[in-house]
Amino acid sequence: MSAIDYLLLMVLMALTTAVTxxxxxxxxxxxxxxxxxxxxxxxxxxxxxxxIAPDLLMSGGQLAINPSNAxxxxxxxxxxxxxxxxxxxxxxxxxxxxxxxxxxxxxAL
Amino acid sequence: MDSLQAEQAARxxxxxxxxxRISAPTMPGLVAWGAVTGMVLVQSGLSVWQAIVMTxxxxxxxxxxxxxxxxxxxxxxxxxFLTALLVNFRFIIFSAVVGPHFAHLHWTRRLWYGYFNxxxxxxxxxxxxxxxxxxxxxxxxxxxxxxxxxxxxxxxLGSLIGILLASQIPRDWGIGFAGTLVLLGLTIxxxxxxxxxxxxxxxxxxxxxxxxxxxxxxxxxxxxxxxATSVTIDRITVSATDQEQGKS
Numbered sequence: 001m002s003a004i005d006y007l008l009l010m011v012l013m014a015l016t017t018a019v020t021x022x023x024x025x026x027x028x029x030x031x032x033x034x035x036x037x038x039x040x041x042x043x044x045x046x047x048x049x050x051x052i053a054p055d056l057l058m059s060g061g062q063l064a065i066n067p068s069n070a071x072x073x074x075x076x077x078x079x080x081x082x083x084x085x086x087x088x089x090x091x092x093x094x095x096x097x098x099x100x101x102x103x104x105x106x107x108a109l
Numbered sequence: 110m111d112s113l114q115a116e117q118a119a120r121x122x123x124x125x126x127x128x129x130r131i132s133a134p135t136m137p138g139l140v141a142w143g144a145v146t147g148m149v150l151v152q153s154g155l156s157v158w159q160a161i162v163m164t165x166x167x168x169x170x171x172x173x174x175x176x177x178x179x180x181x182x183x184x185x186x187x188x189x190f191l192t193a194l195l196v197n198f199r200f201i202i203f204s205a206v207v208g209p210h211f212a213h214l215h216w217t218r219r220l221w222y223g224y225f226n227x228x229x230x231x232x233x234x235x236x237x238x239x240x241x242x243x244x245x246x247x248x249x250x251x252x253x254x255x256x257x258x259x260x261x262x263x264x265x266l267g268s269l270i271g272i273l274l275a276s277q278i279p280r281d282w283g284i285g286f287a288g289t290l291v292l293l294g295l296t297i298x299x300x301x302x303x304x305x306x307x308x309x310x311x312x313x314x315x316x317x318x319x320x321x322x323x324x325x326x327x328x329x330x331x332x333x334x335x336x337a338t339s340v341t342i343d344r345i346t347v348s349a350t351d352q353e354q355g356k357s
Binding site (some may be wrong): 001005006007008009010011012013014016017018020021022023024025026027028029037038039040041042043044045046047048049050051052053054055056057058061063071074075078079082083086088089091092095096099100103 | 138141142145159162163166167168169171172173175176178180183186189190192193194195196197198199200201202203204205207208209211212216219220221222223224225226227282283284286287289290291292293294295296297298299300301302304305308309310312313314315316317320321328331332335336339340343
């Protein structure tokens with residue numbers, strides 16, 4: 001990506017931040033219809049899931065739902081840890097620790 | 110008149126420091142999260158200046174992490190933009206909580222303040238100013254700034270530390286996976302009902318199945334499939350609830 005393209009992209013991305021965050025600052029007098037409120041509620045989770053799923057479930061371009069997939073195992077461990085603690089930073093530390101240990105000490109997996 | 114204005118300014122100032130005080134305990138965590146994000150940006154392949162420009166301009170961690178694989182895969186600008194937009198959609202909900210309190214300001218100032226209405230600000234603001242305080246503007250700008258300014262500073266400080274440290278860390282440590290874990294931790298609390306869960310499962314499956322499509326277009330297909338699933342299940346659930354209520 002050229003420097004100009006990259007800067008253009010950064011401007012566009014900054015706009016998505018500004019416009020979404022200030023949406024009901026700008027439309028402060030209007031009320032959201034309930035169906036839209038519902039729809040907006042689940043879009044971010046779906047967008048994020050679509051992004052992370054390939055990294056967790058695939059390895060080298062192939063489906064890898066098996067115990068030799070260190071990212072999948074670490075992801076599952078991190079999910080359980082997060083559900084128990086609800087703490088993002090410690091979940092990150094825990095997940096990375098599991099991932100690193102699996103990579104270092106179970107390379108045959 | 111002057112004394113009234115001075116009194117007003119003193120109130121805003123007091124509210125500002127209230128905001129700083131109440132959000133202070135969360136700032137170390139924010140610095141750490143910023144540092145991880147900054148590190149991931151560089152470890153995933155952005156140059157130091159690209160990462161700095163992104164951090165300072167975009168100021169939205171999850172969108173920044175989400176677009177990384179797309180930038181690295183050479184996806185078209187419109188697709189990367191669309192992805193950032195969809196990931197940022199949750200901010201529209203946040204803005205509905207805080208935005209109405211600033212309806213009296215000029216639209217340029219509303220856009221400006223809105224840009225700084227990050228997750229933490231949205232979490233703290235309504236604790237002091239719930240919906241029934243809408244008509245009373247006193248202290249709101251001060252309090253909002255007292256939350257937003259430390260939030261921005263902590264995030265940027267952490268990000269810059271991470272970006273500059275990243276080159277000291279070997280690539281094969283797999284720090285990039287931290288980005289996926291952060292996104293995972295942000296996704297789980299957003300799965301608030303069955304409709305969302307179903308959409309998440311469908312989007313994940315389709316994203317994997319369609320990952321071979323060029324320009325990461327599989328991502329768009331996956332998001333559309335997930336949203337369609339959630340909307341459909343939402344409709345069915347709502348109409349079922351309506352029927353039950355009709356019976357009783």
